[in-house]
Amino acid sequence: xxxxxxxxxxxxxxxxxxxxxxxxxxxxxxxxxxxxxxxxxxxxxxxxxxxxxxxxxxxxxxxxxxxxxxxxxxxxxxxxxxxxxxxxxxxxxxxxxxxxxxxxxxxxxxxxxxxxxxxxxxxxxxxxxxxxxxxxxxxxxxxxxxxxxxxxxxxxxxxxxxxxxxxxxxxxxxxxxxxxxxxxxxxxxxxxxxxxxxxxxxxxxxxxxxxxxxxxxxxxxxxxxxxxxxxxxxxxxxxxxxxxxxxxxxxxxxxxxxxxxxxxxxxxxxxxxxxxxxxxxxxxxxxxxxxxxxxxxxxxxxxxxxxxxxxxxxxxxxxxxxxxxxxxxxxxxxxxxxxxxxxxxxxxxxxxxxxxxxxxxxxxxxxxxxxxxxxxxxxxxxxxx
Ligand SMILES: Cc1cc2nc3c(=O)[nH]c(=O)nc-3n(C[C@H](O)[C@H](O)[C@H](O)COP(=O)(O)OP(=O)(O)OC[C@H]3O[C@@H](n4cnc5c(N)ncnc54)[C@H](O)[C@@H]3O)c2cc1C
Numbered sequence: 001x002x003x004x005x006x007x008x009x010x011x012x013x014x015x016x017x018x019x020x021x022x023x024x025x026x027x028x029x030x031x032x033x034x035x036x037x038x039x040x041x042x043x044x045x046x047x048x049x050x051x052x053x054x055x056x057x058x059x060x061x062x063x064x065x066x067x068x069x070x071x072x073x074x075x076x077x078x079x080x081x082x083x084x085x086x087x088x089x090x091x092x093x094x095x096x097x098x099x100x101x102x103x104x105x106x107x108x109x110x111x112x113x114x115x116x117x118x119x120x121x122x123x124x125x126x127x128x129x130x131x132x133x134x135x136x137x138x139x140x141x142x143x144x145x146x147x148x149x150x151x152x153x154x155x156x157x158x159x160x161x162x163x164x165x166x167x168x169x170x171x172x173x174x175x176x177x178x179x180x181x182x183x184x185x186x187x188x189x190x191x192x193x194x195x196x197x198x199x200x201x202x203x204x205x206x207x208x209x210x211x212x213x214x215x216x217x218x219x220x221x222x223x224x225x226x227x228x229x230x231x232x233x234x235x236x237x238x239x240x241x242x243x244x245x246x247x248x249x250x251x252x253x254x255x256x257x258x259x260x261x262x263x264x265x266x267x268x269x270x271x272x273x274x275x276x277x278x279x280x281x282x283x284x285x286x287x288x289x290x291x292x293x294x295x296x297x298x299x300x301x302x303x304x305x306x307x308x309x310x311x312x313x314x315x316x317x318x319x320x321x322x323x324x325x326x327x328x329x330x331x332x333x334x335x336x337x338x339x340x341x342x343x344x345x346x347x348x349x350x351x352x353x354x355x356x357x358x359x360x361x362x363x364x365x366x367x368x369x370x371x372x373x374x375x376x377x378x379x380x381x382x383x384x385x
Contacts, residue, residue, distance in 0.1 A: 005071070009071060046117030053091060055096065056099060092245070094167050140171050153211060161210035162208045183225035255296060
């Protein structure tokens with residue numbers, strides 16, 4: 001077992017950290033206040049290769065190994081969890097799914113502009129009536145000659161209002177259950193396809209979340225991902241295996257930001273004649289935060305190492321995502337506790353950390369869903385059915 005990072009991995013982390021400190025952290029509060037999508041930052045990230053971090057160099061990406069990819073998303077998550085969600089939807093959910101399952105023509109059409117940041121991607125399984133139960137998606141696609149006609153609504157779609165392409169999951173044969181799901185690449189501007197931004201979010205205000213409406217939306221057969229009618233469920237699960245790791249590492253980054261902010265504050269804030277960090281109960285909170293953050297990081301790296309061996313690492317990834325998201329939420333809550341009243345206002349970043357990370361135990365599988373995935377693996381009993 002080797003816990004050391006390679007030269008290349010250290011370089012990726014340093015590059016991402018430098019970028020985050022120079023370009024992301026200084027504007028994070030303002031973007032959150034103004035609910036403004038960070039186009040300027042994405043434009044600066046693209047030439048560095050960050051928008052194609054997990055995509056193969058053949059299509060203009062960096063082709064990073066999974067540990068490097070986690071280091072990159074950890075640094076982004078430390079700086080802005082909203083930006084992390086944009087990157088995860090674009091890269092892990094959409095680009096990497098196109099690369100794994102797409103036809104050569106689909107990869108050539110979408111991946112180079114996605115790596116260059118000229119086109120963002122989004123991924124749509126969730127619907128108004130269907131969230132965790134992905135197999136029972138209601139959006140329907142009906143064959144009409146050489147085309148498919150899509151009807152349905154997608155809910156809570158990250159990047160939905162700004163993406164150039166949406167990976168939309170629809171039922172092509174309801175009688176087959178999850179084997180009747182198919183993934184479609186729907187381009188922005190396709191007649192019958194509209195996006196409506198969702199406002200009033202608790203957190204991730206500097207990201208875009210939208211409702212997608214498909215009304216008699218006609219797409220050609222070439223829009224079927226991998227030309228594989230009925231292969232959608234497998235594709236969606238493979239996308240979750242990747243994006244969950246991105247959530248896990250982003251949560252490690254956010255938990256680390258909570259630790260750093262709390263240590264700094266506890267060294268400088270004086271009460272009862274000494275820094276609050278000198279009070280044992282405050283030290284106890286910080287020690288627990290550090291321990292949990294480190295444990296979450298190790299679980300995340302373990303899943304990444306398994307993926308580097310070419311395995312999907314579904315269970316390892318599930319454990320990393322479940323644990324890291326709960327840890328990050330606790331860390332953000334504790335960071336506010338340590339900051340006292342100042343933690344409640346946006347003069348300090350910890351209130352944003354809490355609002356932003358609240359979603360992490362919900363998306364890419366809720367904590368309850370991950371318990372059932374881990375439990376199913378241990379017991380051999382499927383609690384979903
Ligand atoms: C900001 C944001 C961004 C998002 N981005 C995307 C995106 O890009 N693409 C996309 O497709 N979706 C996206 N989502 C949707 C997200 O993935 C869903 O919210 C999530 O899957 C949960 O679905 P739901 O909200 O319908 O909750 P439900 O599935 O209705 O769950 C509600 C509650 O019931 C519990 N529950 C459900 N089933 C079980 C069970 N079998 N056993 C025990 N408990 C259960 C859940 O754990 C939860 O506590 C996003 C959501 C948000 C808020």
